[in-house]
Amino acid sequence: MSTVQQRYDAIVIGAGFAGIYALYKLHHELGLNVRCFEKGGSVGGTWYWNRYPGARTDTETRVYRYSFDKEIYDGWNWRSRFANQPEVLAYLRSIVSHYALDPHITLDTFVESARYDEAANEWIVTTSEGDTFACTYLLTAIGVLSKLNFPKIAGREKFRGMVVHTGNWPDELTLEGKRIGVIGTGSTGVQLITAAAKTARHVTVFQRNAQYCVPAGEDLVGEAEIADYRNNFEQVWEGIRGTRVACGFAESMVPTFSVSPEERDKVFEENWKIGTGFRFMFGTFSDIASSEEANHEATRFIEKKIRQIVKDPETAQKLIPDQLYAKRPISINHYYEVYNQPNVSLVSVKNNEIVAFTENGVRTADGQEYELDVLAFATGFDTIVGSFKDVEIKGLHGVELKQHWKDEATSFMGIATSNFPNFFMVPGPKSVFCNIPPGVEAQLDWIAALIRKARSGEASAIRVTPEAEREWTQICDTYAAYTLLPKVDSWIFGANVPGGKRQTLFYFGGLSGYRQAWSELAKNDFKGFLFD
Numbered sequence: 001m002s003t004v005q006q007r008y009d010a011i012v013i014g015a016g017f018a019g020i021y022a023l024y025k026l027h028h029e030l031g032l033n034v035r036c037f038e039k040g041g042s043v044g045g046t047w048y049w050n051r052y053p054g055a056r057t058d059t060e061t062r063v064y065r066y067s068f069d070k071e072i073y074d075g076w077n078w079r080s081r082f083a084n085q086p087e088v089l090a091y092l093r094s095i096v097s098h099y100a101l102d103p104h105i106t107l108d109t110f111v112e113s114a115r116y117d118e119a120a121n122e123w124i125v126t127t128s129e130g131d132t133f134a135c136t137y138l139l140t141a142i143g144v145l146s147k148l149n150f151p152k153i154a155g156r157e158k159f160r161g162m163v164v165h166t167g168n169w170p171d172e173l174t175l176e177g178k179r180i181g182v183i184g185t186g187s188t189g190v191q192l193i194t195a196a197a198k199t200a201r202h203v204t205v206f207q208r209n210a211q212y213c214v215p216a217g218e219d220l221v222g223e224a225e226i227a228d229y230r231n232n233f234e235q236v237w238e239g240i241r242g243t244r245v246a247c248g249f250a251e252s253m254v255p256t257f258s259v260s261p262e263e264r265d266k267v268f269e270e271n272w273k274i275g276t277g278f279r280f281m282f283g284t285f286s287d288i289a290s291s292e293e294a295n296h297e298a299t300r301f302i303e304k305k306i307r308q309i310v311k312d313p314e315t316a317q318k319l320i321p322d323q324l325y326a327k328r329p330i331s332i333n334h335y336y337e338v339y340n341q342p343n344v345s346l347v348s349v350k351n352n353e354i355v356a357f358t359e360n361g362v363r364t365a366d367g368q369e370y371e372l373d374v375l376a377f378a379t380g381f382d383t384i385v386g387s388f389k390d391v392e393i394k395g396l397h398g399v400e401l402k403q404h405w406k407d408e409a410t411s412f413m414g415i416a417t418s419n420f421p422n423f424f425m426v427p428g429p430k431s432v433f434c435n436i437p438p439g440v441e442a443q444l445d446w447i448a449a450l451i452r453k454a455r456s457g458e459a460s461a462i463r464v465t466p467e468a469e470r471e472w473t474q475i476c477d478t479y480a481a482y483t484l485l486p487k488v489d490s491w492i493f494g495a496n497v498p499g500g501k502r503q504t505l506f507y508f509g510g511l512s513g514y515r516q517a518w519s520e521l522a523k524n525d526f527k528g529f530l531f532d
């Protein structure tokens with residue numbers, strides 16, 4: 001067994017949105033001695049790896065950021081309503097340098113294992129560099145969507161072109177003048193397709209299930225609007241924390257069928273123009289994501305738009321989903337329009353899958369060959385649980401996290417799990433489903449409160465009771481059942497990866513409900529957590 005090189009109060013794994021805030025919170029606010037290990041060559045997490053053309057946020061820039069520091073908000077010179085990948089990365093790097101967090105981050109280092117040493121009450125962490133460290137508190141901030149889902153297609157070695165996954169896009173790869181195939185039409189696929197259609201010689205889209213796409217809206221933010229957000233910073237964020245999806249718009253309280261058909265269409269039309277999928281799903285009417293009849297009204301409207309925009313009726317028909325509007329909503333400008341371009345073609349692989357690579361491209365089950373220079377997999381990720389698959393984490397009595405989760409990935413409050421003392425996940429399974437930055441801020445603010453409480457009472461270990469974990473699991477299942485989201489297969493329920501286990505991976509009570517649940521816990525002396 002290798003010797004411990006250094007002891008820390010806390011180790012944070014990952015330097016994306018969650019890891020950076022964890023480091024800030026524990027080091028700056030709690031004054032702990034913290035080390036953060038990041039497998040990438042830069043901080044940024046998702047925004048470091050997902051460098052494909054067209055990658056950008058689809059939540060407005062003003063709310064796709066931290067709320068903890070108004071100073072940074074004031075000084076940040078932003079104009080894009082939806083920050084693109086380099087802009088988000090630059091923003092995260094600016095936070096790291098503003099708070100002088102760099103010296104606490106070790107890049108290019110993958111944490112391979114972490115083991116709880118009960119006698120010493122410390123975590124022993126080993127890295128890809130062969131180093132061993134010890135810490136009291138271990139925090140994973142390894143991403144919701146970071147383990148690539150890379151479906152296998154036979155004959156890869158035959159293909160003379162390039163194969164990439166959007167979640168690990170090579171810097172040097174440009175698409176200009178090339179024939180690109182894109183597998184997948186989720187949020188990533190539609191961004192890549194729309195961007196590639198501008199410069200590629202040809203884009204062949206391999207679509208399994210179509211999804212409902214809503215325009216993102218205007219690209220730029222005016223100065224008056226920015227000044228308004230800056231002047232009302234606290235009120236804006238307080239408002240956001242009181243909503244479910246926390247995306248910065250007023251969520252509707254109006255049921256779909258409480259208004260006339262004409263009024264319904266007017267509301268859908270207005271929101272189609274303003275843009276964003278989340279607003280279309282949650283800002284139009286209160287029950288689009290919970291009532292099938294209401295959902296059908298929204299899909300009828302989007303279907304009409306698709307038929308109006310796409311000139312070829314056969315292509316339009318293929319682009320119309322035959323499922324409920326119940327995946328994570330997509331926002332994208334000019335997506336349906338690209339199918340009117342001669343350099344874009346749509347191939348349905350729903351009943352005609354890609355069976356093999358050939359020397360020059362890929363072949364579908366019907367024997368048709370598609371010639372390509374690049375094949376891009378925009379096939380998504382193994383949600384949350386996948387992020388833990390490559391790290392061996394052992395808690396009390398040497399029990400492995402994977403074993404602990406063999407029936408279901410569970411947690412209490414989405415951050416901690418029984419048998420794993422002083423171990424926190426941001427986010428872990430059954431975390432709040434909402435805009436990521438305010439979601440992780442809420443989690444880390446409370447983790448910091450737990451650690452503060454433990455240290456002030458001289459408790460050496462923070463644990464979770466199995467009962468609390470079971471109860472939270474039930475709460476999450478109950479909220480999920482109120483929605484239509486479990487009725488379609490998607491990454492939200494882990495149903496997107498081959499052999500993946502369908503389970504409730506999120507808490508659907510919204511950020512407001514989640515924060516409320518924490519406030520009540522705090523009033524109740526954090527019942528469910530044990531301070532030994």
Ligand code: N01
Nearest residue numbers: 056057058151184185186187188189208209328378379380
């Ligand atoms: O992944 P997805 P994503 N053969 O799982 C298809 C966030 N995000 O990377 O629907 C053929 O949604 C699959 O088809 P089907 C955002 O939260 C945010 O696009 O399963 N196709 C689907 O079309 C988003 O929701 C932004 O039938 C296969 C696609 O691949 C989340 O990331 C931007 C296949 C995967 O869609 C994930 O989005 C980008 C196969 N074997 C992403 N396997 C922002 O704007 C899978 N597919 C902030």
